[in-house]
Amino acid sequence: xxxxxxxxxxxGPGGQRAAIAAAKLGRRVGIVDRxxxxxxxCINTGTIxxxxxxxxxxxxxxxxxxxxxGQSYRVxxxxxxxxxxxxxxxxxxxxxxxxxxxxxxxxxxxxxGTGRFLQPDTIAVSGTGDREQKLTADRIVIATxxxxxxxxxxDFDDRTIMDSDGIIHMDRxxxxxxxxxxxxxxxxxxxxxxxxxxxxxxxxxxxxxxDFCDLEIVEALKYHLRDLAVTFRFRESVASVERMAHGxxxxxxxxxxxxxxxxxxxxxRHGMTGDLCLEAAGLAADHRGRIKVDEHYRxxxxxxxxxxxxxxxxxxxxTSMEQGRLAAHxxxxxPVSQIHExxxxxxxxxxxxxxVGRTEDALTEAKIPFEVGVSRYRELARxxxxxxxxxxxxxxxxxxxxxxxxxxxxxxxxxxxxxxxQTVMGCGGTIDYLVNAVFNYPTLAESYKVAAxxxxxxxxxIARLSG
Ligand SMILES: Cc1cc2nc3c(=O)[nH]c(=O)nc-3n(C[C@H](O)[C@H](O)[C@H](O)COP(=O)(O)OP(=O)(O)OC[C@H]3O[C@@H](n4cnc5c(N)ncnc54)[C@H](O)[C@@H]3O)c2cc1C
Numbered sequence: 001x002x003x004x005x006x007x008x009x010x011x012g013p014g015g016q017r018a019a020i021a022a023a024k025l026g027r028r029v030g031i032v033d034r035x036x037x038x039x040x041x042c043i044n045t046g047t048i049x050x051x052x053x054x055x056x057x058x059x060x061x062x063x064x065x066x067x068x069x070g071q072s073y074r075v076x077x078x079x080x081x082x083x084x085x086x087x088x089x090x091x092x093x094x095x096x097x098x099x100x101x102x103x104x105x106x107x108x109x110x111x112x113g114t115g116r117f118l119q120p121d122t123i124a125v126s127g128t129g130d131r132e133q134k135l136t137a138d139r140i141v142i143a144t145x146x147x148x149x150x151x152x153x154x155d156f157d158d159r160t161i162m163d164s165d166g167i168i169h170m171d172r173x174x175x176x177x178x179x180x181x182x183x184x185x186x187x188x189x190x191x192x193x194x195x196x197x198x199x200x201x202x203x204x205x206x207x208x209x210x211d212f213c214d215l216e217i218v219e220a221l222k223y224h225l226r227d228l229a230v231t232f233r234f235r236e237s238v239a240s241v242e243r244m245a246h247g248x249x250x251x252x253x254x255x256x257x258x259x260x261x262x263x264x265x266x267x268x269r270h271g272m273t274g275d276l277c278l279e280a281a282g283l284a285a286d287h288r289g290r291i292k293v294d295e296h297y298r299x300x301x302x303x304x305x306x307x308x309x310x311x312x313x314x315x316x317x318x319t320s321m322e323q324g325r326l327a328a329h330x331x332x333x334x335p336v337s338q339i340h341e342x343x344x345x346x347x348x349x350x351x352x353x354x355x356v357g358r359t360e361d362a363l364t365e366a367k368i369p370f371e372v373g374v375s376r377y378r379e380l381a382r383x384x385x386x387x388x389x390x391x392x393x394x395x396x397x398x399x400x401x402x403x404x405x406x407x408x409x410x411x412x413x414x415x416x417x418x419x420x421x422q423t424v425m426g427c428g429g430t431i432d433y434l435v436n437a438v439f440n441y442p443t444l445a446e447s448y449k450v451a452a453x454x455x456x457x458x459x460x461x462i463a464r465l466s467g
Contacts, residue, residue, distance in 0.1 A: 002121065002136040002137050002138050003028075003030070003135045003136050003137060004028050004029060004030045004109070004135065004136070004137040004138070005022065005027035005028045005029065005137070005138050005139065005332075006018070006019070006022040006027050006028075006029045006030075006137060006138070006139045006140070006141065006328065006331055006332070007029070007030045007031075007032070007115075007123055007135060007137035007139075007140050007141070008029065008030070008031040008032065008140075008141045008143060009032050009033075009115045009123070009140070009141070009142050009143060009144050009276070010031075010032070010033055010040060010142070010143035010144040010145055010272075010308070010310075011031050011032075011033035011037065011038050011039060011040055011099065011103075011110075011143075012039065012040020012041055012042045012043075012143060012145050012308055012309075012317075012320065013040060013042050013308065013317045013318075013320040013321040013324065014141075014143035014145075014307035014308025014309075014310075014320035014321065014323055014324040014327075015031060015033070015040065015141065015143030015307070015308070015324060016031070016039070016040070016099060016102070016103070016321075016324065017320075017321040017322070017324035017325045017328070018141045018143060018305075018307060018324035018325065018327050018328040018331075019031045019103065019106075019108045019141075019324075019328070020102060020103070020106050020108065021324065021325045021328035021329060021332075022328040022331065022332055023106035023107055023108050024106065025328075025329075025332045025334060027332055028109075029106075029107075029108045029109065030108070030109040030110075030111050030135065030137070031103060031108055031109070031110055031111065032111045032112075032113060032114065032115040032123070032125050033110075033112070033113075033114075034112065034113065034114060034127060035112040038096050038099055038100060038110075039092075039095055039096050039099045040143075040145055041145045041146070041147075041309070042317045042320075043092060043095045043096055043099065044092060044096075045164075045165045045168065046164075046317075047317050048091060048092055048095055049088045049091075049092060049168045050164075050167075050168075050185075050188060050189070050192075050348070051348055052087055052088045052091040052092075053084055053087075053088055053167075053168065053192060054188070054192050054348055054350065055087070056083065056084045056087045056088070057079075057084065057192045057195050057196055057350070058195070058350065059075060060074075060075050060076045060079045060083060060084075061074060061075070061079065061195050061196060061197075062074045062075045063195050063350065064386070064387065064388070064412070065387060066387075067387035067388070067389060068387040079173065079196060080172075080173070081170055081171060081172055081173060084173075085168070088168060111125050111133065111135070112127060113125045113126050113127030113133075114126060114127050114275060115276070116275055116276050116277040116280075117276060117277045117278060117280040117281040117283075118134065118277070118280055119280060119281070120280075120281045120282055120301055120303070120304065121136050121137060121138070121140070121303070122134060122135070122136050123135050123136075123137065123140065138303065139303050139304075139305065139331040139332075140281075140303065140304045140305070141304075141305045141306070141307060141324070141327055141328065141331070142273075142276065142291060142299070142304065142305065142306040142307075142310060143306070143307050143308045143310065143320070143324060144271070144272040144273065144276065144308075144310050145271075145272050145308055145309045145310055146269035146270055146271055146272055146289070146309040146310065146315070147165075147269065147270055147272055148163035148164055148165055148265070148266070148267075148268075148269055148270075149267050149268045149269055149270045149288075150163060150265065150267075151265070151267060153240065154238075154240075154241050154265060155241070155243060156265070157243065159171070160243055160247060160248050160261070160262060160263065161241055161243060161248055161262075161263045161265070162262070162263070162264055162265070163264065163265050163266070164185050164189065164264065164266055166264075167189055167264060170262070173193070173196050173197075173198060174193070174198050174260070174261035174262040175197075175198060175199065175261055176198065176199045176200075176201075176247070176259065176260040176261050176262075177190075177193050177198050177199070177200045177201070177260050177261065177262045177263070177264065178200075178201050178202075178203060178248075178250045178258055178260040178262070178263045178264070179200060179201070179202045179203070179264050179266060180203050180238055180250070180263065180264070180265045180266060180267060181203075181204065181265065181266040181267045181268070182202050182203075182204035182206075182209035182210070182232070182234075183209075183210075183266055183268070184210070184347050185266045186202065186264070186266030187202070187209060187210065187221075187225075187347070187349050188347065188348050188349050189264060189266070190202050190225065190230055191221075191225055191228070191230075191349040191350040192350065194225055194228035194229060194230045194350075195228060195350050199229050199231075200225075200229070200230045200231070201230075201231045201232075201233060201250075201258050201260065202230060202231070202232050202233065203233045203236050203237075203238060203250065203252065203258075204232070204233070204234050204235075204236070205235070205236070205237050206234065206235070207234055207235055208234070209222075209232075209234070210347065210353075212345070212359070213345075213347070213353060213355060213359065213408075214355060214359050214360060214394065214406075214408040215359070215360065215361060216360075216394070217353055217355075217392075217394070217408055217410045218353075220390065220392070220410055221349055221351070221353060221410070224350075224351060224390065225349075228350075233252070233256070233258075236252045236253070236254055236256070237252065237253045238250055238251070238252060238253070239251045239252060239253045241263055246261070247259060247260055247261045247262070248260060248262075248263050250263055268288075269309065269315070270288055270289045271285055271286075271288060271289025271290040271291065271309070271310045271312075272289065272310060273285040273289045273290075273291060273310065274289065278291075281301055281304060282300070282301050283299055283300060283301055283304065288312075289310070290310060290311060290312045291306040291310055291311055292311075293305070293306050293307075293311050295338065296326070296327070296330040296336065297311070297323055297326060297327035297330065298327075298330070303331075305327040305330070305331055306327075307320060307323035307324045307327045308320035308323060308324065311323070314343070314345070316345070316346075318343075318344075319339070319343060322339055323339065326338075326339060340426060342356055342357060342422055342425045342426050343356070344356040344415075344418045344419065344422050346414075346415035346418070348415065351388075351390065351391065351410060351411045351412070351414070352410075352411070352412075352413075352414045352415055353408075353409070353410055353414055354408075354409045354414040354415040354417070354418040355406065355407060355408040355409065355418060356406070356407050356418050356421055356422045356425060357396070357404065357405055357406035357407055357421075357425055358396065358405050358406045359396075359406060359408070360372070360396065360406075363396060363405060363406070368398075368405070369398070369399055369400070370396045370397060370398060370399070370405055370406075371396075371397045371398075371399050371455045371458050371459050372394060372395070372396060372397075372454075372455065372458070373394070373395040373397060373431070373451035373452055373453070373454035373455025373456070373458070374392060374393070374394050374395075374451055374454055375392065375393045375394075375446075375447035375448070375449075375450035375451040375454065376391070376392050377389065377390070377391030377392065377411055377412070377444065377447065378390075378391075379450070380442065380443075380444065380446055380447060380450065381441065381442035381446075382442040382443050382444050382446065383444070385442060386412060388411050388412045390410070390411055391409075391410060391411020391412055391414070391444070391447075392409070392410050392411060392447075393407070393408070393409045393410075393417065393444075393447040393448065393450075393451050394407070394408040394409075394451065395407055395421070395431065395434075395448070395451045395452060395455055396408070397431050397452075397455045397459075399459050399462070401430065402430040402431050402432060402456075402459070403425075403428065403429070403430050404421060404424055404425045404429070404430070404431065407421030407422070407425070409421075412444065413444050417444055417445060417447070417448075420445060420448055421448065431452040431455055431456060434448045434449055434451075434452035435449065435452045435453055435456055437449065
C-alpha cells in the first residue's frame with residue numbers, strides 16, 4: 001500500500017483545496033511545502049500581502065476621503081514602511097494559522113520541505129534536516145505555483161532593483177520609482193505607490209495595458225493614475241538598468257534615461273518546476289516552466305495532476321482553488337463538473353476594476369450585437385455619501401434576448417459588486433430581473449438597476465424608431 005492516497009506538492013490555494021477536498025472524501029492525504037511558505041505565494045508574497053498593503057495605503061493616505069474632506073486630508077502625514085508592514089505581517093500570520101488549522105482539522109499530514117520526483121509514484125521530500133523522506137502515493141497533485149521572471153541582463157539586488165517579491169521587504173517608501181511591465185501586478189503596485197506620493201514611471205513594451213479589460217475602464221484608470229503623477233511610457237523597452245550609489249537609471253531602447261530610487265520588475269512569472277525532476281515522472285514543462293493538463297487537470301501521466309499558476313492562465317487564487325478541488329474529486333473518482341465559464345477578474349488597482357463575461361471589443365470582433373447600460377456612482381446617493389464621483393458600472397446586454405453578456409465595474413467595491421452580475425449571468429438571467437428587483441437604498445448595488453434601466457431604455461428607443 002502507498003504511503004498516501006493523494007500527495008500534494010505546494011500549499012497555495014490550489015494545493016490546499018486539493019488536499020482538503022480529498023481528505024473530506026476520506027482519503028489519506030499529505031501536503032509538502034516549506035515551513036515558511038505555508039499558504040503559498042498567495043498568502044506569503046502575493047495576493048494577501050499586496051491586498052493588505054493596498055488597504056493600509058488607502059486608510060493611511062485618506063485618499064478615498066479627499067473628495068469629502070479636501071485634498072490635504074490624510075490620516076498620517078509621514079507614512080513609513082513600518083506602518084504598512086505591521087498590518088501585512090499581522091494578516092499573513094492570521095491567514096497562515098487558518099490554513100494550518102484547516103489542514104489539521106481535516107487530518108492532512110503536513111510534510112515540511114520541498115518535493116521532487118524519484119519515480120512517477122515516489123516523491124523525495126527534503127528540507128527537514130539532513131534526512132530525506134521517500135514517500136509513495138497513488139495520486140499526486142503538483143501545485144507548485146510560480147516565481148517572478150528575472151531577465152538575466154538585470155542585476156537584481158532586492159534593494160534598489162527588485163521584483164514583486166521584494167516590494168514587501170522594502171526598507172523605505174521611494175520618492176521615485178520605475179515599474180517595468182504594465183500587467184496586473186505591475187499596475188497594482190504602481191497605483192499603490194502613486195497613492196503614497198511616489199512619482200512612478202510605468203514602462204510597457206505594448207501599445208496598451210490590461211488589454212483584456214474594457215477599454216473605457218482602462219482609460220479611466222489611466223486618467224486617475226496620471227492624476228496621481230504616474231507617467232506611462234508605452235511602446236518602450238528597457239535596454240539596461242544601471243545601479244548607482246543612490247538609486248538606478250533605467251535606460252530605454254529609445255535612448256531615454258529614467259532615474260529612480262527603486263526599479264520594480266514585473267515582467268511575468270515562471271512555473272516552479274525546475275527542481276521537481278519532472279523527467280523522473282515522465283513529464284516535462286514548457287519554456288516558461290508550465291505543465292500541460294487536460295480538462296480534468298490530469299498531466300500526460302494519468303495519476304499525476306497539476307493545478308494553479310503552474311498550469312498557466314488565468315493564474316488567479318480563486319481559480320486555483322477551484323482547480324484544486326476539481327482535480328482532487330477527479331483523482332478520487334468522484335463525479336466532477338467543469339469549472340464554470342463565467343469567472344470574474346478582479347484587479348486591485350486604485351481605483352479597482354472588476355469584470356465578468358465579455359468586453360465590447362470581444363463582442364464586436366465576434367460580430368455579436370450588444371446594447372450598453374451605464375450607471376455612474378456620482379448619480380447614486382451612495383456614491384455621493386462615500387465621495388466616489390468617478391466609479392461606474394457598465395452592462396453589456398444582448399438586444400435579442402436581454403441576457404447579460406458582460407459586466408464591467410470601476411471604482412469603490414468593484415471586486416465585490418461584480419458578483420451580482422456574475423450570479424445573474426450564471427443563472428441565465430436577463431436585465432428584466434435587474435429592472436424589476438428592489439435594491440437596498442442607498443447602495444452601490446443600486447447601480448445594477450440604473451444600468452439595466454439605461455440599457456432597456458436604449459433598446460426601447462430602437463424598437464420605437466423601427467416601428
Ligand atoms: C503580487 C501578487 C498579487 C496577486 N494578487 C492576486 C489577487 O489579487 N487576486 C488573485 O486571485 N490572485 C492574485 N495573485 C495570484 C495568486 O497569488 C496565485 O494565482 C495563487 O497564489 C496561485 O496558487 P497556487 O495554488 O498555484 O500556489 P502558489 O500560491 O503559487 O504557491 C505555490 C507553493 O508551492 C510551493 N512549492 C514550490 N515548489 C515546491 C516543491 N518542489 N515542493 C513543495 N512545494 C513547492 C511554494 O513554496 C509555494 O508555497 C497575485 C500574485 C502576486 C504575485
